[in-house]
Amino acid sequence: MNTTADIDKKELVESDRNHMWHHLTPHKPLEVKDPLVIVKGKGLRVWDAKGKEHLDAVSGAVWTVNVGYGRESIADAVRDQLVEMCYFAGSAGNIPGIQFAERLVSKMPGMSRVYYSNSGSEANEKAYKIVRQIAAKNGGKKHKILYRDRDYHGTTITALSSSGQIERKAQYGPYTPGFVEVPHCCQYRCQYDDETDYGVKAAREIEKVILAEGPDTVGSIVLEPVTAGGGVIPPPEGYFETVQEICKQYGVLLHIDEVVCGLGRTGTWFGYQHYGVKPDIVTMAKGVASGYAAISCTVTTEEVFNQFKDSDDPMGYFRDISTFGGCAAGPAAALENMRIIEEENLLENVTRMGDYLLEKLRGLQNKYKVIGDVRGKGLFCGVELVMDRNTKEPAPESMLANIAADCMEQGVIIGRTNRSLDGLNNTICLSPALICTTEDLDEVVDAIDNAMSRHAMI
Ligand SMILES: Cc1ncc(COP(=O)(O)O)c(C=O)c1O
Numbered sequence: 001m002n003t004t005a006d007i008d009k010k011e012l013v014e015s016d017r018n019h020m021w022h023h024l025t026p027h028k029p030l031e032v033k034d035p036l037v038i039v040k041g042k043g044l045r046v047w048d049a050k051g052k053e054h055l056d057a058v059s060g061a062v063w064t065v066n067v068g069y070g071r072e073s074i075a076d077a078v079r080d081q082l083v084e085m086c087y088f089a090g091s092a093g094n095i096p097g098i099q100f101a102e103r104l105v106s107k108m109p110g111m112s113r114v115y116y117s118n119s120g121s122e123a124n125e126k127a128y129k130i131v132r133q134i135a136a137k138n139g140g141k142k143h144k145i146l147y148r149d150r151d152y153h154g155t156t157i158t159a160l161s162s163s164g165q166i167e168r169k170a171q172y173g174p175y176t177p178g179f180v181e182v183p184h185c186c187q188y189r190c191q192y193d194d195e196t197d198y199g200v201k202a203a204r205e206i207e208k209v210i211l212a213e214g215p216d217t218v219g220s221i222v223l224e225p226v227t228a229g230g231g232v233i234p235p236p237e238g239y240f241e242t243v244q245e246i247c248k249q250y251g252v253l254l255h256i257d258e259v260v261c262g263l264g265r266t267g268t269w270f271g272y273q274h275y276g277v278k279p280d281i282v283t284m285a286k287g288v289a290s291g292y293a294a295i296s297c298t299v300t301t302e303e304v305f306n307q308f309k310d311s312d313d314p315m316g317y318f319r320d321i322s323t324f325g326g327c328a329a330g331p332a333a334a335l336e337n338m339r340i341i342e343e344e345n346l347l348e349n350v351t352r353m354g355d356y357l358l359e360k361l362r363g364l365q366n367k368y369k370v371i372g373d374v375r376g377k378g379l380f381c382g383v384e385l386v387m388d389r390n391t392k393e394p395a396p397e398s399m400l401a402n403i404a405a406d407c408m409e410q411g412v413i414i415g416r417t418n419r420s421l422d423g424l425n426n427t428i429c430l431s432p433a434l435i436c437t438t439e440d441l442d443e444v445v446d447a448i449d450n451a452m453s454r455h456a457m458i
Contacts, residue, residue, distance in 0.1 A: 004039050009049040013037055024418065041069025044433050044440055046413075054408070057432045057444045058415040063228065063260045063380070064286040067340045068433040074292040074336045081332035089326040090116055096331035103338055104297065107269040110278050113305040115298040116330065117322035120259030120285035121154025123296035124222065127255050127281045128158060129320055130300065131219040132178075134253075134307050137316065142251070143178050144213055146206065146221040150184040150230030150421060153222055153257055162222055165230055165420040180213055182206045182221070186233045188373040188384060189392070189424075199235065203242035210250050220253035220281070225271025228260040229420050231427040232382025234375055240275035253304070255281040259296070263287045264341050264434050266378035267351040274377065280304055288334050295330025346434040353436050354378040360445045361430075367449070370395060370456040379436065383428040383448075387458060394426040399456055403428065406451035412444055 016035045021027075025035075037049035046054050046069060059065040067074075081096055088094060101114035117123055128145055135143040147153060149164035160168065161175035164184075169175070183191060185202035192201055210218050223243070227233035247254045254277065261271030262284035268274055270282065281304060285296035310316035341347065358376050361383055365371040372386035385395035400416045407414045415429035428448065432440060 007039075009037075009039070009051075012039075013049050041065070043068045043070065044436055045069070052411065054411050054413050055440060055443055055447075056413045057430050058413060059431050059433050060291050061413065061415065062286065063265065063415075063431040064291040066264060066287040066290045066434050067337055067344075067346070068290075068435045071290070071292065071336075071340065073340070074290070074333050077332045077336040078293055078329045081328050085328055087327050089323070090321060092326070094326070094328045094331070096328055096335055100331035100334045100338070103335065105299065107263075108282065108299060110301060111282060111299045112302040113300045115300070115318075115320075116325040117296045117298065118294045118324045118327075118330075119154070119296050120257070120283065121156045121159040122322060123259065123283035123285055123298045124153045124159050124162065124255075124257060125156060126298040126320060126322075127220075127222070127283055128162065130281065130298070130304065130308075130318065131253060131255070133318065134304070135219050137307065137310065137313075141216050142219040144180055144218045145178060145255075146180050146182050146209060146218060146252075148184050148223060148227070148230075149181050150186065150227050150233065151222070151224045151257070152229045152420070153224075154259075166422045167419045167425070168229075180209060180218075182209045184227065184230070184233065185235055185239050186227070186231060187236045188375070197238065199237045199239035200242050202236065203239050203246060206243060207246045207250075210246065210252065215250040215252075218250065218252050220255050221247065222255040222257055224257050224259075225261050225275070226266060226377050226380055228380075228429075229417060231384065231417055231421070231424070232376060232380060232429050234377045235275065240272070240277045244277045253280040255279065255283070258282055258284040259286055260431075261287075261377075261380070263338065264347050264350055264378075265380050265431065267347055267354060268378075269347070271377065288337070289330060290333075290337050292337065293329040293333035294324065294327075295334055341434065344435065349436075350378040350434050353432075353438070353441060354381070356438055357381055357430065357432075357441050357445070360441060364445060364449060364452070368452050368456060370399075370452065370458050376430075379430075379432055379434060381430045383430075385426045385428070385456065394424050395456070397425040400426060400428065402455040403448065403451040406454055407447045410447045410450060412447035414444070414448065 040047040147162040152163045153159050158176040161179045183205045187198045256272045256279040258270045282299045289295050308318045361374045373384040387393040417425045417427045
């Protein structure tokens with residue numbers, strides 16, 4: 001077996017340049033600039049092929065490696081499981097799959113069934129198929145699915161059909177019919193003359209759309225608990241409570257997309273648990289096994305599940321499969337990931353460190369006029385940059401690119417909204433691993449401070 005040490009790193013970078021197609025990456029610049037190749041990780045740190053150390057403030061760039069890099073106990077759990085029983089289709093159960101399902105729903109009062117697949121997009125697709133099949137069983141009318149204009153629910157054509165980020169969607173249509181957009185709930189970008197009761201007002205916009213479409217045609221709404229790639233937007237006060245009320249009133253299933261917030265990112269197991277809502281469907285992926293294995297879950301109530309038990313209809317059960325949803329490595333990694341979160345009291349660390357990070361970022365806001373808004377929940381923070389605090393004119397994407405590149409030079413990886421929203425890709429995103437310390441966060445904020453002093457003086 002090749003170990004990292006045996007590989008010639010120069011050749012590796014060259015081979016990457018010649019053969020790899022990187023995700024979300026314009027490749028022309030890589031003809032003159034070396035592609036980033038990550039070869040090692042430990043805790044919050046990663047090392048690239050040139051030997052440079054980086055503090056990763058976004059958990060694998062996309063909010064995934066929640067318990068940090070280099071966890072031998074997760075690798076051991078996966079190895080042991082693969083030797084014992086690697087795979088059998090999800091039409092059968094397996095030991096870690098059953099055990100993780102039971103542990104998972106014990107953290108989610110009201111939820112009871114777990115359906116495994118491999119990515120956030122796929123977990124959401126399963127949820128949409130569940131909604132569509134329930135509609136079909138009831139005459140086909142309640143087939144429409146609502147989504148918000150700043151949320152993202154995945155990369156496949158139908159997951160993108162349910163996503164609102166215009167730049168993410170551009171050039172990939174036509175899209176799947178039956179998905180209807182509703183407005184965001186970003187109070188900093190308030191759509192009304194008056195911000196009073198903003199959360200309730202934003203939720204009532206959803207009701208208007210349900211009424212315009214016809215309540216008998218709307219089957220579900222999918223919402224991120226904290227909008228992630230659309231600008232890190234925690235919901236305003238009263239929002240989710242009102243959404244829940246509206247869903248009940250019009251018989252609309254509430255689907256919460258926890259692909260980023262689950263497990264633990266915001267200081268509770270799931271983001272929705274801050275807001276007292278009772279969803280019908282919850283989807284999750286990235287933090288379920290912290291990236292150590294591919295796994296996603298579509299979790300439902302028993303009430304949703306029961307609708308697929310109709311024994312009179314030979315087509316009435318959920319006729320869906322995901323080949324690798326039967327791979328036992330995913331739940332084996334997920335079980336150990338959950339054990340680590342509990343044993344190391346990481347939810348509590350998230351709350352403490354999240355407060356610390358927000359306070360430090362607010363300190364930066366006092367220093368730089370370019371910071372219009374600082375927001376977040378737990379270890380999930382956004383810093384929105386504007387050219388003028390009164391008009392809130394968004395800072396150009398190039399400024400954020402320069403700040404991120406400068407941080408990278410300093411050895412700190414930060415995130416930013418990136419070709420997501422038209423003219424509004426102006427938020428720095430931070431989501432360090434749940435194990436971070438105040439020293440790690442100081443290092444991150446110092447790097448942003450240095451970068452801003454060079455690229456964001458307005
Ligand atoms: C909220 C949300 N849902 C779904 C997805 C899609 O997940 P995946 O990339 O695993 O398909 C993402 C990915 O970033 C996401 O942020």
